[in-house]
Amino acid sequence: MTDPPLRADCSHCFALCCVAPGFTASADFPISKPPGTPCRHLNARHGCSVHDELRPRGFRGCAVFDCFGAGQQVSQVTFAGRDWRTHPGDATRMFDTFAVMRTLHESLHHLAEAHGLLTAGEQAPALRAGLLAEVDATAAATVTLTGADADTLLAVDVPAHRRAVHGLLTRASALLRAGLTPAAGGQGRLRALGVDLVGARLAGADLRGAELTGRLLIEANLRGADLRGADLRGADLRGAEVSGADLRGALFVVQAQLDAARGDEATVLPAALARPAHWAPSP
Numbered sequence: 001m002t003d004p005p006l007r008a009d010c011s012h013c014f015a016l017c018c019v020a021p022g023f024t025a026s027a028d029f030p031i032s033k034p035p036g037t038p039c040r041h042l043n044a045r046h047g048c049s050v051h052d053e054l055r056p057r058g059f060r061g062c063a064v065f066d067c068f069g070a071g072q073q074v075s076q077v078t079f080a081g082r083d084w085r086t087h088p089g090d091a092t093r094m095f096d097t098f099a100v101m102r103t104l105h106e107s108l109h110h111l112a113e114a115h116g117l118l119t120a121g122e123q124a125p126a127l128r129a130g131l132l133a134e135v136d137a138t139a140a141a142t143v144t145l146t147g148a149d150a151d152t153l154l155a156v157d158v159p160a161h162r163r164a165v166h167g168l169l170t171r172a173s174a175l176l177r178a179g180l181t182p183a184a185g186g187q188g189r190l191r192a193l194g195v196d197l198v199g200a201r202l203a204g205a206d207l208r209g210a211e212l213t214g215r216l217l218i219e220a221n222l223r224g225a226d227l228r229g230a231d232l233r234g235a236d237l238r239g240a241e242v243s244g245a246d247l248r249g250a251l252f253v254v255q256a257q258l259d260a261a262r263g264d265e266a267t268v269l270p271a272a273l274a275r276p277a278h279w280a281p282s283p
Helices: 060-064 071-078 088-120 125-146 150-154 158-176 184-193 255-260
Strands: none
Touching: 060 255, 071 088, 088 125, 088 150, 088 158, 125 158
16 A cells, blocks of 8 residues: 555655646745746756745745655656656656646555555444455555556546545545534534635534535634544645644544644644644644
């Protein structure tokens, strides 16, 4: 479940995240950049000349981006170490392949977590075994794709892949969260707020086992909220206040989500994730 590596290794990547994606000036980026164009701060050694100052300079989007290891996979495996600068004819295909590879690597990250949780779980043994077999088969097929050539990768039906993995993870999540439901007050607050939770006031809310997949929690106040066992897959936590929140056992949380949020030393983190260095100390 860890082949290929799912952690970014920028030293073996040709700075694909600084070239391939485009972005528009916003709260996350102080400048605009079209796709396929190197960032003005990219140096000749494929390094960011302002890397240590990304947040102060307004590049929050860069500070939280995670390719899940797709960059070095495309650079060193798919294109066998060919640099887009020295092989400009490969540039467009390399950048397009990077987008596909990142989706595959993110899927593998979530599938690996689902594998571990289903293996360790005790709920509904027969159902769990069936889901585990599907997770492992999907992961194996995805791993095979990550080692394919660029033409094969560019032919991948990415939306279909996303739907298949999403459906599988949703079923696994439902099983893993069985018996973990928010208290009536927490459920009521979520229903009243609807799908859009931007700026939502959920401080202290009991959100145990809540299904928050893909929800917009931008600038939401989750201070002291109980998010144990909640499914936060793909939830947008940019600027969300999670100081003192309890995220133990929260499902499918990635480091980039924590990096985009605001927390403190009292925030209880999911296992295997690190406390962001920019978070404030507890008062």
